Amino acid sequence: xxxxxxxxxxxxxxxxxxxxxxxxxxxxxxxxxxxxxxxxxxxxxxxxxxxxxxxxxxxxxxxxxxxxxxxxxxxxxxxxxxxxxxxxxxxxxxxxxxxxxxxxxxxxxxxxxxxxxxxxxxxxxxxxxxxxxxxxxxxxxxxxxxxxxxxxxxxxxxxxxxxxxxxxxxxxxxxxxxxxxxxxxxxxxxxxxxxxxxxxxxxxxxxxxxxxxxxxxxxxxxxxxxxxxxxxxxxxxxxxxxxxxxxxxxxxxxxxxxxxxxxxxxxxxxxxxxxxxxxxxxxxxxxxxxxxxxxxxxxxxxxxxxxxxxxxxxxxxxxxxxxxxxxxxxxxxxxxxxxxxxxxxxxx
Amino acid sequence: xxxxxxxxxxxxxxxxxxxxxxxxxxxxxxxxxxxxxxxxxxxxxxxxxxxxxxxxxxxxxxxxxxxxxxxxxxxxxxxxxxxxxxxxxxxxxxxxxxxxxxxxxxxxxxxxxxxxxxxxxxxxxxxxxxxxxxxxxxxxxxxxxxxxxxxxxxxxxxxxxxxxxxxxxxxxxxxxxxxxxxxxxxxxxxxxxxxxxxxxxxxxxxxxxxxxxxxxxxxxxxxxxxxxxxxxxxxxxxxxxxxxxxxxxxxxxxxxxxxxxxxxxxxxxxxxxxxxxxxxx
Numbered sequence: 001x002x003x004x005x006x007x008x009x010x011x012x013x014x015x016x017x018x019x020x021x022x023x024x025x026x027x028x029x030x031x032x033x034x035x036x037x038x039x040x041x042x043x044x045x046x047x048x049x050x051x052x053x054x055x056x057x058x059x060x061x062x063x064x065x066x067x068x069x070x071x072x073x074x075x076x077x078x079x080x081x082x083x084x085x086x087x088x089x090x091x092x093x094x095x096x097x098x099x100x101x102x103x104x105x106x107x108x109x110x111x112x113x114x115x116x117x118x119x120x121x122x123x124x125x126x127x128x129x130x131x132x133x134x135x136x137x138x139x140x141x142x143x144x145x146x147x148x149x150x151x152x153x154x155x156x157x158x159x160x161x162x163x164x165x166x167x168x169x170x171x172x173x174x175x176x177x178x179x180x181x182x183x184x185x186x187x188x189x190x191x192x193x194x195x196x197x198x199x200x201x202x203x204x205x206x207x208x209x210x211x212x213x214x215x216x217x218x219x220x221x222x223x224x225x226x227x228x229x230x231x232x233x234x235x236x237x238x239x240x241x242x243x244x245x246x247x248x249x250x251x252x253x254x255x256x257x258x259x260x261x262x263x264x265x266x267x268x269x270x271x272x273x274x275x276x277x278x279x280x281x282x283x284x285x286x287x288x289x290x291x292x293x294x295x296x297x298x299x300x301x302x303x304x305x306x307x308x309x310x311x312x313x314x315x316x317x318x319x320x321x322x323x324x325x326x327x328x329x330x331x332x333x334x335x336x337x338x339x340x341x342x343x344x345x346x347x348x
Numbered sequence: 349x350x351x352x353x354x355x356x357x358x359x360x361x362x363x364x365x366x367x368x369x370x371x372x373x374x375x376x377x378x379x380x381x382x383x384x385x386x387x388x389x390x391x392x393x394x395x396x397x398x399x400x401x402x403x404x405x406x407x408x409x410x411x412x413x414x415x416x417x418x419x420x421x422x423x424x425x426x427x428x429x430x431x432x433x434x435x436x437x438x439x440x441x442x443x444x445x446x447x448x449x450x451x452x453x454x455x456x457x458x459x460x461x462x463x464x465x466x467x468x469x470x471x472x473x474x475x476x477x478x479x480x481x482x483x484x485x486x487x488x489x490x491x492x493x494x495x496x497x498x499x500x501x502x503x504x505x506x507x508x509x510x511x512x513x514x515x516x517x518x519x520x521x522x523x524x525x526x527x528x529x530x531x532x533x534x535x536x537x538x539x540x541x542x543x544x545x546x547x548x549x550x551x552x553x554x555x556x557x558x559x560x561x562x563x564x565x566x567x568x569x570x571x572x573x574x575x576x577x578x579x580x581x582x583x584x585x586x587x588x589x590x591x592x593x594x595x596x597x598x599x600x601x602x603x604x605x606x607x608x609x610x611x612x613x614x615x616x617x618x619x620x621x622x623x624x625x626x627x628x629x
Contacts, residue, residue, distance in 0.1 A: 079519055102521075
């Protein structure tokens with residue numbers, strides 16, 4: 001498989017400077033909050049934005065090289081870019097949209113993306129999922145060396161999103177070109193990509209497998225972005241080599257990690273156990289507080305208890321019969337906590 | 349009846365009343381023109397040499413002027429809509445200036461620029477071209493006063509096309525030129541047609557700049573509005589017939605304008621711009 005290499009590109013943006021390198025072998029998801037410069041990276045690879053410096057290449061095919069003055073125009077790069085709102089031509093039929101990329105190959109792609117029956121429809125008449133299939137068919141009909149997806153799931157409603165995500169995952173698995181996708185949702189990134197890079201303010205904070213990021217988030221931003229509860233407090237030495245952290249609300253919790261001074265603790269919702277009675281097990285940390293909210297997420301349920309969110313199965317919720325306002329015990333083991341460096345949150 | 353509902357009824361009557369007055373005021377002159385002209389008279393008057401000549405001059409000069417506006421105005425509008433450069437706002441103002449310029453001033457300006465003693469007069473003379481008081485002068489006057497209407501509407505139409513569509517076209521392998529003709533132009537088409545309709549209507553009615561720069565010579569530079577002015581104390585029937593034809597023409601252009609804007613609305617992914625219609629025409 002080919003490799004897309006983005007080396008040290010810089011693009012000045014409104015409030016910061018995008019500066020990063022990426023190496024995309026199979027599927028890489030660039031995740032970050034909106035306005036972090038994610039789409040700019042895709043546009044730079046596609047040739048729609050010119051970086052100030054750096055180099056962009058797929059294997060030996062150099063798209064852009066500031067030092068050597070190489071800059072291929074967008075039509076000179078074999079890149080498949082799927083826009084966030086799909087950018088289907090509204091004055092053309094589905095077939096014409098696909099044919100726009102390549103004259104005589106439409107049948108193959110209409111068939112492959114199960115849109116042959118829609119060939120004479122206009123984009124305005126299609127559902128979100130259908131539009132995405134047309135956009136993918138059109139991008140791949142170009143026979144690209146690299147596929148770029150800009151927020152592939154954000155234009156869909158929650159109901160279709162799950163189905164489309166599974167379909168998209170299957171498609172990406174079967175592709176033999178590098179795929180760079182951009183999303184603000186870590187769950188989507190984890191579901192679609194082998195590797196994830198977290199981008200904030202134009203620079204990459206951490207790159208790794210989805211599980212790797214969850215296991216060892218580099219800082220408090222990555223931790224909260226990957227879904228962890230963040231508890232802020234001061235670390236002080238405790239008994240038996242474990243650390244005690246006095247949280248800002250006065251609660252004291254224990255952690256196995258070494259730390260001192262002002263820190264943040266990351267606790268993932270699935271590491272938290274809920275009960276109606278004080279636990280008598282190995283969990284060192286217990287929060288005793290009322291349930292603030294209960295939100296169902298498919299077969300899982302997310303409950304907020306005091307400062308933390310916990311995730312349990314719908315089955316457990318039914319068995320335990322929790323209700324909003326009920327005071328419960330939320331407990332988690334000291335080894336389930338990761339100490340992360342405090343990162344200045346940017347309000348945007 | 350409660351006081352509030354009385355007030356509401358009075359307000360309703362006032363609304364409808366003013367609307368009726370305004371609409372009658374706007375429509376009455378049109379009705380009056382047709383009240384004085386039977387269809388038979390209208391056809392008969394078209395045989396009148398003065399009327400006939402005026403229509404030939406008007407159509408010929410208008411068509412040439414509109415083609416020139418289309419050919420030069422479209423790229424200009426696209427440039428102004430898609431690029432931001434130093435002096436952009438100034439360029440847009442410059443393009444719109446003829447719209448607010450009193451027509452007589454436009455006529456003097458054209459004379460001062462292209463007249464025998466004007467800025468470019470001697471250069472034109474060198475090529476054996478003398479513009480004033482020819483059909484060419486009528487065309488130039490019409491193009492001068494009518495082009496801003498087309499260019500303004502065209503800028504709005506190009507600005508309303510989603511830039512992502514042009515970007516998508518490029519990433520799918522199309523050159524900038526192919527992108528323009530296959531994506532941008534078809535999407536802006538409705539707005540361009542509307543702009544052309546406005547510009548055509550303005551050009552047909554051109555009077556002030558034409559009479560200053562081209563004169564009013566029957567069969568050469570006497571357009572329909574000039575003929576109406578020249579004839580109205582001599583042959584009122586001919587004047588009414590010409591006016592009636594111009595009214596029908598205007599109605600047709602207005603219909604084309606609305607059709608064009610509706611078209612753009614259904615084709616575009618963004619909301620269309622009705623820009624330019626609120627300005628004085």
